[in-house]
Amino acid sequence: DTGVSQDPRHKITKRGxxxxxxxxxxxxxxxxxxxxxxxxxxxxxxxYFQNEAQLEKSRLLSDRFSAERPKGSFSxxxxxxxxxxxxxxxxxxxxxxxxxxxxxxxYFGEGSWLTVV
Amino acid sequence: AQTVTQSxxxxxxxxxxxxxxxxxxxxxxxxYYLFWYKQPPSRQMILVIRQEAYKQQNATENRFSVxxxxxxxxxxxxxxxxxxxxxxxxxxxSDGGTSYGKLTFGQGTILTxxx
Numbered sequence: 001d002t003g004v005s006q007d008p009r010h011k012i013t014k015r016g017x018x019x020x021x022x023x024x025x026x027x028x029x030x031x032x033x034x035x036x037x038x039x040x041x042x043x044x045x046x047x048y049f050q051n052e053a054q055l056e057k058s059r060l061l062s063d064r065f066s067a068e069r070p071k072g073s074f075s076x077x078x079x080x081x082x083x084x085x086x087x088x089x090x091x092x093x094x095x096x097x098x099x100x101x102x103x104x105x106x107y108f109g110e111g112s113w114l115t116v117v
Numbered sequence: 118a119q120t121v122t123q124s125x126x127x128x129x130x131x132x133x134x135x136x137x138x139x140x141x142x143x144x145x146x147x148x149y150y151l152f153w154y155k156q157p158p159s160r161q162m163i164l165v166i167r168q169e170a171y172k173q174q175n176a177t178e179n180r181f182s183v184x185x186x187x188x189x190x191x192x193x194x195x196x197x198x199x200x201x202x203x204x205x206x207x208x209x210x211s212d213g214g215t216s217y218g219k220l221t222f223g224q225g226t227i228l229t230x231x232x
Contacts, residue, residue, distance in 0.1 A: 045219050049218070105164055105167075106218040110159075
């Protein structure tokens with residue numbers, strides 16, 4: 001059984017370029033989340049999918065950010081026209097839907113580090 | 118809005134001793150879950166322990182236990198018999214009563230276990 005995998009693990013890009021991160025959740029997990037974590041801080045919620053539907057987006061997710069989960073399996077997070085303030089670790093997580101039970105365990109990936117220079 | 122506060126940026130402990138990490142939170146919900154996550158250096162975040170607000174009994178997982186004070190909105194983590202592998206950043210988090218995994222995290226506490 002593999003955990004949540006993210007690719008690439010590290011990305012250095014020039015300001016203004018577009019970047020895309022991919023997340024493969026644990027198989028059979030129908031909930032998928034993206035969080036952002038800056039150095040020395042706790043993760044901040046960005047967005048949430050249940051199957052292929054994007055059900056919530058944080059105000060942190062500006063117009064330059066878009067996330068998709070086209071077939072309810074893997075997900076991509078694209079950042080257009082990157083800015084230095086986008087430098088952070090982007091964490092993907094997944095969980096299963098157990099009859100709307102609260103407190104489901106959320107499993108995190110190792111994250112994708114983005115450095116914008 | 119929900120807030121989670123960890124007031125100890127760094128803690129250290131000797132191997133085999135006990136350490137307590139503090140966390141306070143604020144939510145208007147009556148039922149919610151609280152979590153402690155561990156993030157070792159350059160490693161993924163893993164769940165250490167969770168507590169349902171409706172349960173009076175404090176959660177325990179082997180060497181890890183919590184002291185949940187609902188009225189005070191306090192949720193501390195006690196690590197007994199500390200091991201070198203416990204060295205990590207520890208995050209307190211709350212789901213704010215959502216039925217899905219929207220977590221609000223604290224700022225984290227760096228714990229160093231010394232031999």
